[in-house]
Amino acid sequence: MSLDAEKKIAVHCRNIIKTYGTGASEVFALRGADLDVYEGELLMLVGPSGCGKTTFISIFTALLSADGGECDILGKDLNTLSSDQKVHLRAKSIGFVFQAFNLLPALTAQENVAVPLLIQGVGRKVAMQEAKLVLDSVGLGARSSALPAELSGGMQQRVAIARALVHHPKLIVCDEPTSSLDHESGHVIMKLLRDIVDNSNTTLIVVTHDDRIYEFADRMAHMDDGKIIKIETMKNQQGIIA
Amino acid sequence: MYQIALKMLMGDRAKYIGLLLGIAFTAFLVTFALSYFAGFITRGFALISENNSADVWVMDPAVNSTELTINMPDSTLGRVRSVKGVDYAVPMSLNDITARFPNGSFQFFQMIGVDDATLAGAPMLLDGRLPEVLHTPDSVIVDAGGSAGKLQTPLAKRDQWPFDRAHLNVPTRELMLGDELLVNDRRIIISGRSKTIPRFPPRPLLYTTYSNVTHLLPSESRRLTFVLVSAQENISPKQLANRIEQQTGLRARTASEFKEDTVHWFLINSEDVGDMAAMLILAMTVGFGVTGVMLYMFTYENLKQYAVLKAMGASASMLLGMIFIQAGVGALLGAGMGIGMCAIVGESVSMTLDYPFRMMWFTPLFGILGVLIVSLTAAAISARPVLKLEPGVVFSGR
Known part of the structure; x- marks a missing residue:
């Protein structure tokens, strides 16, 4: 996929500051992090443990409030949104893929995938139909009635990806999506995510430590000590201003 | 969701x-x-439940349960019967007595005296017998009243009415028909056994005729505890109770009211x-x-x-x-x-x-x-x- 400077920005964060604790126990998790993520790109956010990656994605997915700075997500200024508006933004426009999959163990694969639609108030029948289609698209149509415990790690992550896709979000945030998987399964998952970016205008942000999957990124944002220290465009991508 | x-x-x-x-x-x-x-x-209101033909219970104005009672003069019965709307009214006597068993041991009983003529208030008997057995002199009907092991009489003949001394720790058996007890030095004969609604607190019961109460408790000048009234068809129990209260100054309660009174009494006093x-x-x-x-x-x-x-x-x-x-x-x-x-x-x-x-x-x-x-x-x-x-x-x- 080719990216250029004219692309619209999906995530625009400037000088984000976040601290935990107070007084002597105060810890700076983010010390003025800046980041722009373009629509339709796959950006990987990398850095050592404790550098603030999780805090950063929690902030720009409206799960956590920053102590300072500005953050525009999909054209919405998070500082001006109420709690309900943030909940609505997450439900409508953001998809999540977690390291530990976080599927609801009592629900079948199809029901798990349908959850984001049910949260939005879509009827159960329609939601289940949509879920089946998306499961088919990730190659798990035949296992739609399986419980998470009956699926392999790779399959569970594909269900989680289907769940992140089902409501057609503009932004998908993946937190260490391959770290619980073996190399082969991780590769399959990343190929799937890459295909999503290539075939739609979805923006994907992947937090990872796994250097085996860097090849799938359009750009890499390196974090350390609560800041973005370097952004690089991957070799096979063109036209990005790093 | x-x-x-x-x-x-x-x-x-x-x-x-x-x-x-x-x-x-x-x-x-x-x-x-x-x-x-x-x-x-x-x-606690078993006595009221087992006398379900009584529409209205009449008692001393101070009585408000079946548990704590005081007796009224016999003339009260006539005063109640004279109230318009009363179909019939029968006496009932409640007294706590001590009865001696043949080996010298004793037991507290509640003695219930029922109307001689109608035997209203007498229980259904076991062994296929009829309440009319009470018409035999000195007859009583015995009932465990929810108690256990309190109706034991000596098993062996030699332990019954001994001349030497009380035979207290001897083998016993349940009271049977024909067994005899003493109340105030007067003999009573078990003529029937019943199994009515158990009492709270549990206590053994002796049913006898109202007139026999006089023989067994000669010192009691008042023996009428309740008058059990049946209302005529043209008047409700509640109306009749009100009328009895107005005309006699006694306390008159419908059966359901009296049950409530008794429950209330237990909740407050027990x-x-x-x-x-x-x-x-x-x-x-x-x-x-x-x-x-x-x-x-x-x-x-x-x-x-x-x-x-x-x-x-x-x-x-x-x-x-x-x-x-x-x-x-x-x-x-x-x-x-x-x-x-x-x-x-x-x-x-x-x-x-x-x-x-x-x-x-x-x-x-x-x-x-x-x-x-x-x-x-x-x-x-x-x-x-x-x-x-x-x-x-x-x-x-x-």
Whole structure:
């Protein structure tokens, strides 16, 4: 996929500051992090443990409030949104893929995938139909009635990806999506995510430590000590201003 | 989402069954305790229940239960009978007496004197006999009245009416027809045995005729405790009771009012009831505690799942609804199971062991309401960490 400077920005964060604790126990998790993520790109956010990656994605997915700075997500200024508006933004426009999959163990694969639609108030029948289609698209149509415990790690992550896709979000945030998987399964998952970016205008942000999957990124944002220290465009991508 | 909530509730079978059993146990405990209490209390007005042909009970104005009574002069019966609207009225005498057994031991009895002519108030007899046996001189009908082991008479002839001394620690057997006891040095003969409604507190009963009470208790100048009145068809028991009160100055209560009075008397005056109530409240508190903690733990253990839903955009009201649906459904199913078990166990022990169990209409209702209130309270308490939950915990390293 080719990216250029004219692309619209999906995530625009400037000088984000976040601290935990107070007084002597105060810890700076983010010390003025800046980041722009373009629509339709796959950006990987990398850095050592404790550098603030999780805090950063929690902030720009409206799960956590920053102590300072500005953050525009999909054209919405998070500082001006109420709690309900943030909940609505997450439900409508953001998809999540977690390291530990976080599927609801009592629900079948199809029901798990349908959850984001049910949260939005879509009827159960329609939601289940949509879920089946998306499961088919990730190659798990035949296992739609399986419980998470009956699926392999790779399959569970594909269900989680289907769940992140089902409501057609503009932004998908993946937190260490391959770290619980073996190399082969991780590769399959990343190929799937890459295909999503290539075939739609979805923006994907992947937090990872796994250097085996860097090849799938359009750009890499390196974090350390609560800041973005370097952004690089991957070799096979063109036209990005790093 | 509510279906999802129910799937979450039922998904972990072991936890779900444990939760249901916990709630069922509480519902069982609460309903059983209340039914047990109701059983005891209803035994308190057993005398009224077994005389169900009496529409109105007339008594001394100071009497307000069957438990604590004072007798009236015999002339009272005539005064009551003279009131317009009375179809018929019969006397009943209640007295506490001490009867001596043939070996010299003794036992307190409640002696119930019934109308000589109609024998109204006499119980149905065992052994196929009829209450008319009371027309035989010195006859009494004996009933355990809910007590156990208090109607024992010496087994061997040599231990009965001995001349040397009392034969107290000798083998005994249950009183039988033809056995004799002494009351005030007067002989009474067991002419019948009955098994009426057990009393609370349990006590052995002796039924005899009203006139025989005079022979057995010659020092009592007043022996009329109640006048049992049947109302004519053209007047309601309540109206007749009011009329009797106005014309005689006595206390007249319909049967249902008198039952309520007696229950009220027990609740106010009986220390036994207070002790029992304290025990039952303790049992119910334990049950409620178990239910509350189990429900809280259930929600708490699912916090991560709620965090995922919250991250995906589930609103606070949606999560609250899910938690309350889970608690409500769990409570209703558990309560249903518990009340069902209570009915089966209670009726079984009531029939086989003469246990004071009475599942009245309000006892299962209290069981369900109690469990529902506790469950919803536990849900409300456990909802707090869900609402306070930072959805970012779903990410790695948090």
